[in-house]
Amino acid sequence: MILVFGKTGQVASELALLAPEARFLGRDTADLSDPAACAAQILALKPDAVINAAAYTAVDKAEEEEALATVINADAPAAMARACAERKVPFLHLSTDYVFDGSGDQPWRPDDPVAPINAYGRSKLAGEQAVAASGANYAILRTSWVFSAHGGNFVKTMLRLAATRDQLSVVADQIGSPTPARAIAAALLSIAAQMQAGTRSRGIYHFSGQPAVNWADFARAIFAKANLTTRVVDIATSAYPTPATRPLNSQLHCNDLTNDFSIQPPDWQSGLEKVIEDLTR
Template sequence: MRLVVFGKSGQVATELQRRGDVDAFGRESVDFSDPGAVARFAETVEAGAFINAAAYTAVDKAETEEALANTVNGTSVAALAKVAAERGLPLIHISTDYVFDGAGTAPFPVDAPTGPLGAYGRSKLLGEEGIRAAGGPHAILRTSWVVSAHGNNFVKTMLRLGTERDALTVVADQVGGPTPAAAIADACLAIAAQLAGDTGLTGTYHFSGAPDVSWADFAREIFRQADLGCAVTDIPTTAYPTPARRPLNSQMDCGATEAAFGLPRPDWRAGLADILDDLNV
């Protein structure tokens, strides 16, 4: 089965390409700021299934570019889903914990009410709704706190700051599951193979790393594994204001994903060790 990946330079798309046997197409081939171009490309490309890893991910910038975020993450995703449904092709789409409001302390089940706090979350929710409306075989995979040896992410930022400073303040009241992009890529491939054989698996799923942790404790583990003597002091979200509000609770119940596809939550600590190996740390 030929797997066509939308997105080429992002963390998950990069990991998918490292696994081989996929054809990845970036913005130079198909621009998600143009829904018509996405539809035309999807209509003609040879494929057995689509994996959508293309997205507008600038969470803070989306507050002032919501129209663009909505097009990339919403309208174009709906256009892709419509073509996939018409062609009978499974679509695996990566979504986010930002579709929730982050309230409470319990993990969010897949059927929990959504309530995005900002433009980015609203745009990703639009994409989810467009996929469901298209009616084709699909798996919407919500994930969180994506990290890898590629691109910009929390691990790489902490490694840079940890070599420059003796101490850092890090937010401690946001809790979630860091998720290695490599694990997401493996999950996408497994889901694509199973969904192609059983369209009854269509639905929305959660996939995040375990155990759940605060950003501050995540930073401490990064410094421990990297052997960096940088002290971490806990601070509340209110002490680190950003243009876009972040959910305090990003914990997600991933039980349905394991039940349907046999995919347990990945241990992010082992994933972190692999990332550090990739970075030669």
């Protein structure tokens, strides 16, 4: 049995569709602000593998709640990983491109220097480091710009705004890789199965959609796929200030995951078509 922390988030929702036989723990039964309780669930339920698909993801709010974000994004996965080490079962954990500073113009590799520029990124990096130090058989999957038909994300925001506006201003100097949550869920399940079979253990991997794009062009692709005529105006990040600084370069280099697990980066454009179908049918 695979135990999944998370129930209503984007990736957890897709995991539930792909692996309905898994056991899913929502906030009502496993609150990540109580790391010890999360570890106790693993020890009590005795799963064959654990996937942590839950996190504190309010990037701007984390600037005010960094302590809470760190408990949820670092202390909880650390406790989970230690419980998995005790049980000798694989632990899979989702992380983010925000552990990097966003400099340069090349895709980030898993072993590149980390230097988060906001509280959310710091909390996720602390989680990575704690999991790596736990003694567990672990895989950390960094991803970026996640979208799906579930929860809150850029695709749903653009479609909502386009319903009442003919023109939208969107940041064009941040480049990254949109990633369908469904592809992330499928990758996690494949990694978990291979780790259970002893194929590979311990490492940080990158998984994101291809090709890279900026937010404004991503918005244009969304409107094109949805047959909307909303016009997109390119603006600079400086014209759209937010409490948390965003990285300008969120591209991820995914070859290690392909080499070790034979998992290819997804085509985000085909994933976008599916999500829009799900949202409009």
